[in-house]
Amino acid sequence: MTFEESLKELEDTVKKLENGETPLEEAMALFEKGVALTKNCRKMLDEAQLKVKLITEEGEEDFEQKGEEK
Amino acid sequence: MASAAERRIATVTQINNFIKVLFERTEVLGNIWVRGEISNLKLHSSGHIYMTLKDEGAILRAVMFKSAASRLLLRPENGMKVLARGRVGVFERDGQYQLYVEKIEEEGKGDLYRLFEELKKKLGEEGLFDEKHKKPIPPFPVKIGIVTSPTGAAVRDIINILRRRWPLVEARLYPALVQGPGASASVCRGIEYFNKNKNADVLIVGRGGGSIEDLWAFNEEQTVRAVYDSEIPVISAVGHETDFTLSDFAADLRAPTPSAAAELAVPDIKDIASFVESSMERAKSLLLSKTEMREKQLALLSERSSLAGFNRRIEGLMQLTDRASDDLLRAYSSLLEKRGALLSESAVRLDALSPLKVFERGYSISYKDGKALKSARDVKKGDEITLFLKDGRVKAEAVSIERCDIYDI
Numbered sequence: 001m002t003f004e005e006s007l008k009e010l011e012d013t014v015k016k017l018e019n020g021e022t023p024l025e026e027a028m029a030l031f032e033k034g035v036a037l038t039k040n041c042r043k044m045l046d047e048a049q050l051k052v053k054l055i056t057e058e059g060e061e062d063f064e065q066k067g068e069e070k
Numbered sequence: 071m072a073s074a075a076e077r078r079i080a081t082v083t084q085i086n087n088f089i090k091v092l093f094e095r096t097e098v099l100g101n102i103w104v105r106g107e108i109s110n111l112k113l114h115s116s117g118h119i120y121m122t123l124k125d126e127g128a129i130l131r132a133v134m135f136k137s138a139a140s141r142l143l144l145r146p147e148n149g150m151k152v153l154a155r156g157r158v159g160v161f162e163r164d165g166q167y168q169l170y171v172e173k174i175e176e177e178g179k180g181d182l183y184r185l186f187e188e189l190k191k192k193l194g195e196e197g198l199f200d201e202k203h204k205k206p207i208p209p210f211p212v213k214i215g216i217v218t219s220p221t222g223a224a225v226r227d228i229i230n231i232l233r234r235r236w237p238l239v240e241a242r243l244y245p246a247l248v249q250g251p252g253a254s255a256s257v258c259r260g261i262e263y264f265n266k267n268k269n270a271d272v273l274i275v276g277r278g279g280g281s282i283e284d285l286w287a288f289n290e291e292q293t294v295r296a297v298y299d300s301e302i303p304v305i306s307a308v309g310h311e312t313d314f315t316l317s318d319f320a321a322d323l324r325a326p327t328p329s330a331a332a333e334l335a336v337p338d339i340k341d342i343a344s345f346v347e348s349s350m351e352r353a354k355s356l357l358l359s360k361t362e363m364r365e366k367q368l369a370l371l372s373e374r375s376s377l378a379g380f381n382r383r384i385e386g387l388m389q390l391t392d393r394a395s396d397d398l399l400r401a402y403s404s405l406l407e408k409r410g411a412l413l414s415e416s417a418v419r420l421d422a423l424s425p426l427k428v429f430e431r432g433y434s435i436s437y438k439d440g441k442a443l444k445s446a447r448d449v450k451k452g453d454e455i456t457l458f459l460k461d462g463r464v465k466a467e468a469v470s471i472e473r474c475d476i477y478d479i
Contacts, residue, residue, distance in 0.1 A: 002210070002212060003212075003238055004209070004210035004212075007118045007210070007342070007345075007346065010105055010346065010349050010350075011349065013193070013353065014352050014353050014356070017352075017353055017356040017357065017360075018352075018356060022360075024360060024361065024364050025432075025433075027356075027357055028118065030353075030357075031354075031357045034350065034353040034394070035353075038346055038347075038349070039201075039367065041346045042343075042346065044238060045238070045339060045343050045346070045443050047195040047218060048236075048237040048339075049237055050232055050239065050241065051232040051239075051240045051241065052229055052238040052241045052242075052243060053240070053241070053243065053311050054220065054242075054243050054245060055203070055242055055243065055244045055245065057477070059439045060242070063220070063243050
C-alpha cells in the first residue's frame with residue numbers, strides 16, 4: 001500500500017468513527033485498523049530515504065552531484 | 071633603382087600587426103551587423119564555431135568563440151541566411167581578417183522580444199495557455215521526473231528540497247541541455263522520455279536564472295508544445311521570480327524558482343506526520359467516548375431497567391423451584407422466554423442505541439457479588455463471576471487475569 005492509500009484509509013477510518021451510529025463492536029474494529037494504518041504511515045515516514053536516479057543512454061544510475069551537500 | 075638603404079623592410083609579423091592595428095582603429099569594424107549566408111560551417115569540439123559568410127559577390131571568414139556560441143539561440147546551418155554581429159579583426163598568424171561573431175539572428179526573424187510576443191500571441195490563441203487544460207498536481211507523488219542540467223544549481227536545489235520535505239519519492243533526472251543550440255530539443259526529449267516510460271507522476275522542467283537568451287530554450291515553440299502535450303503534469307521552474315517564459319504559461323503549474331518547484335511538487339513531511347498523529351488521537355478519543363457512553367448505558371440498564379429486576383426475580387424464583395433439575399430447567403426456560411419478551415418490549419421503547427442490542431450481538435455483562443464488573447482490577451484469580459448473555463447466564467471462575475488497555479496503544 002502506498003503512503004497516500006494508507007493516509008486516505010486512516011482518514012476514512014476516523015471519519016467512520018466520527019459517525020455516532022457506528023456500533024461499538026465496529027468502532028473497536030475501526031480503531032484497531034486505525035492503529036495499524038498509523039503504524040504503517042509512521043514507518044514509511046521514518047524510513048523514507050530520497051532516491052535520485054540519473055537517466056543515461058544505458059538506463060539508470062544513482063545520481064551523485066559533485067559538491068552536493070549530504 | 072633604389073639602394074638597399076632606401077628599402078623599407080618589414081617582417082611579416084610587423085605587417086600583419088600593422089594591418090591589425092589599422093582594423094582596430096577603424097571604428098565601424100568594431101561593432102557591425104553583417105548580412106550573409108552561412109557556408110563551410112564547422113562546429114569544433116572545443117565549442118568554437120567556424121564558418122564563412124557569403125553573398126553573391128564575396129565571402130567573409132567568421133569565427134564564433136565558445137563563450138558566445140553557448141548563448142546561441144539557434145542552431146546554425148549551412149545555407150542559413152543570417153545577420154551576424156561582431157567585430158572584424160585580423161588573425162595575425164594566418165594573415166587573415168575575419169568576423170569575430172558575438173550574436174547570430176536568422177534573417178527575417180527579428181529580435182527576441184518581438185519573437186516572444188508573437189509566439190505568445192499565436193500559442194495563446196491556439197489555447198495552449200488556457201486554464202482548462204491545466205492538470206492537477208498529484209498531492210503525494212511517488213515518482214518525480216526532473217528535466218534540467220545535471221550540473222547546475224537548479225538540480226541541487228531541487229534535490230535538497232525533496233530530501234528535506236518529502237524523501238518518500240523516487241526522483242529521476244533527465245540530464246538536459248538548458249541553453250545554446252539544441253537545448254530546446256534536449257528538453258523536449260526529456261519530457262517525452264518520461265511520458266513514454268511513464269515513470270513519473272509529476273515533472274519539474276526548468277533551469278536557473280539567466281538572460282533572455284539563456285532562457286530562450288523555454289520560449290521555443292517545440293518546448294512549449296512539449297510541455298503542453300505532456301500527459302504527466304508539468305511544473306515549470308525557469309529562472310528567477312521575475313523571469314517568465316512561454317513554457318511557464320503552458321505548464322500545469324508555474325514555480326517562481328527551481329526550489330519553489332520542488333516545494334510545490336511534494337507535501338511537507340512535518341505537516342503530514344502531525345496529521346497522522348492527530349488522526350490517531352482523534353480516533354482514540356472517539357473510541358473512548360463511545361465506550362464510556364456504552365458503559366453508562368449499561369450501568370443505567372443494570373440499575374434501573376428491567377434487567378436488574380428480572381435478575382432478582384429469576385434468582386428468587388429459582389430458589390423456589392430449586393427442587394428437581396427438571397423443574398428447574400422448565401422454570402428457568404419459561405422465565406427466560408418471558409424475560410426475552412419483556413426485554414424486546416423495552417428494546418422497542420429505548421432508542422436505536424439501546425444497550426440491549428449489545429447483548430444481541432454477543433456482548434455480555436459480568437457481575438461479581440451482585441455488582442457489574444467494570445475493570446479487570448475488580449477480579450482476583452479464583453473469584454466466581456456471573457456472565458449474563460442474551461439468553462441465559464453463566465457462572466464462571468476467574469482462571470487468570472490479564473490486563474490490557476486501549477489507552478496504551
